[in-house]
Amino acid sequence: xxxxxxxxxxxxxxxxxxxxxxxxxxxxxxxxxxxxxxxxxxxxxxxxxxxxxxxxxxxxxxxxxxxxxxxxxxxxxxxxxxxxxxxxxxxxxxxxxxxxxxxxxxxxxxxxxxxxxxxxxxxxxxxxxxxxxxxxxx
Amino acid sequence: xxxxxxxxxxxxxxxxxxxxxxxxxxxxxxxxxxxxxxxxxxxxxxxxxxxxxxxxxxxxxxxxxxxxxxxxxxxxxxxxxxxxxxxxxxxxxxxxxxxxxxxxxxxxxxxxxxxxxxxxxxxxxxxxxxxxxxxxxxxxxxxxxxxxxxxxxxxxxxxxxxxxxxxxxxxxxxxxxxxxxxxxxxxxxxxxxxxxxxxxxxxxxxxxxxxxxxxxxxxxxxxxxxxxxxxxxxxxxxxxxxxxxxxxxxxxxxxxxxxxxxxxxxxxxxxxxxxxxxxxxxxxxxxxxxxxxxxxxxxxxxxxxxxxxxxxxxxxxxxxxxxxxxxxxxxxxxxxxxxx
Numbered sequence: 001x002x003x004x005x006x007x008x009x010x011x012x013x014x015x016x017x018x019x020x021x022x023x024x025x026x027x028x029x030x031x032x033x034x035x036x037x038x039x040x041x042x043x044x045x046x047x048x049x050x051x052x053x054x055x056x057x058x059x060x061x062x063x064x065x066x067x068x069x070x071x072x073x074x075x076x077x078x079x080x081x082x083x084x085x086x087x088x089x090x091x092x093x094x095x096x097x098x099x100x101x102x103x104x105x106x107x108x109x110x111x112x113x114x115x116x117x118x119x120x121x122x123x124x125x126x127x128x129x130x131x132x133x134x135x136x137x138x
Numbered sequence: 139x140x141x142x143x144x145x146x147x148x149x150x151x152x153x154x155x156x157x158x159x160x161x162x163x164x165x166x167x168x169x170x171x172x173x174x175x176x177x178x179x180x181x182x183x184x185x186x187x188x189x190x191x192x193x194x195x196x197x198x199x200x201x202x203x204x205x206x207x208x209x210x211x212x213x214x215x216x217x218x219x220x221x222x223x224x225x226x227x228x229x230x231x232x233x234x235x236x237x238x239x240x241x242x243x244x245x246x247x248x249x250x251x252x253x254x255x256x257x258x259x260x261x262x263x264x265x266x267x268x269x270x271x272x273x274x275x276x277x278x279x280x281x282x283x284x285x286x287x288x289x290x291x292x293x294x295x296x297x298x299x300x301x302x303x304x305x306x307x308x309x310x311x312x313x314x315x316x317x318x319x320x321x322x323x324x325x326x327x328x329x330x331x332x333x334x335x336x337x338x339x340x341x342x343x344x345x346x347x348x349x350x351x352x353x354x355x356x357x358x359x360x361x362x363x364x365x366x367x368x369x370x371x372x373x374x375x376x377x378x379x380x381x382x383x384x385x386x387x388x389x390x391x392x393x394x395x396x397x398x399x400x401x402x403x404x405x406x407x408x409x410x411x412x413x414x415x416x417x418x419x420x421x422x423x424x425x426x427x428x429x430x431x432x433x434x435x436x437x438x439x440x441x442x443x444x445x446x447x448x449x450x451x452x453x454x455x456x457x458x459x460x461x462x463x464x465x466x467x468x469x470x471x472x473x474x475x476x477x478x
Contacts, residue, residue, distance in 0.1 A: 084423070084426070084427050085422070085423040085426050085427070086420075086423035086424060086426065086429060088423070089416070089419045089420045089422075089423040111297070111393075111395040111396040111414060111417075118411050119397070119398075121411060121415075122393055122396060122397055125389075125393045125414070125415065125418050126390065128418065128422065129386055129390050129393065129418065129422065132386060132422045132425060133386050136386075136425060136426075
């Protein structure tokens, strides 16, 4: 599986388009090991207005990208994630590291300061961590 | 032919030709390693480091040793190194070794000057934080290697980092720590503990020096060095979680450490933000499923590097110095060609 890293994006969206990332987030968070398109639709409909065909197209795209696998179950497909979230992030590492060309220094710091222009991005990352924390606690 | 020809032209040949050629070979190896599908990008960090630094350090060690050896023709390594009181000295290779050593020193000065540790502070205000950090370190067996090695600094722009080459110490910025919970601090210290265990400040400095002494080859290796360092940081995150650090508090601490201080000059481009996002993404994933150890912790890197360095130093004394002769005659022929 190879993906292009999407600059200006965070988390899953580094490699997936917005809806793809949302669907995979649902699959991993709700621990859906075997599901049909309708299962994902039911969860997404609670958060936003979305058409069945849109979800179906995106799920098919995720299958074509090798992130989901599927097997026929009568007239429908049963989907399951091919990778855990951790495995997916790990497999993203190469693409992310390929993108890195900036300067570095001879000191081991927890994190280097990023420009003030990215304060919003840091806020988003903090919100993402908070959301994850709430998900795990619930 | 004047005696300065070989020392000066030979050193120029090394800097302009030999080291960039080695950098090119190392780059080919690094590209192959980085493209290897097996194992993922956090594997092979030790080998990549040896290629990055060895491509400068090993040829320089060989050339310096060969120069000394030719200056005292045919002597064994120990005689060459310790017994200089002989009349059989051949000055040119000796001068070459001296000029080369001076060039290496001059090129290294910039890095050495920039390499500055944080200053520890011990005021009444920091005493409470020191006590808090001591308690956190004492209560977590995974942080045992940090006992007596955690210091507090009042430098406002400093968040958290490891300094010190042979005996690394962790410095915690008092302003940064004030906004962190104990769990966040413990997790962040877990990340730094991996830097301490692996002597990473020394590794990073040697890497910087190896690039600095190869000014015409460093552009080939620099992107790989940056990638290596980013992968090393991700490796430390993973090791911290394996040793028991909580992934989400560590992710939180990393984001807070990345926030620029009010009046600080910023130094990082958007692409490095991508690495930050990746590290956070990886830790969010670890919160769901704990990681397994993927790769060796690099404990063998320093012994291997030391053995390679020793071989490079001893090789000229055992197998001859023909390559230096080629360099010597090449330098003199070049001068003769242009002199005509």
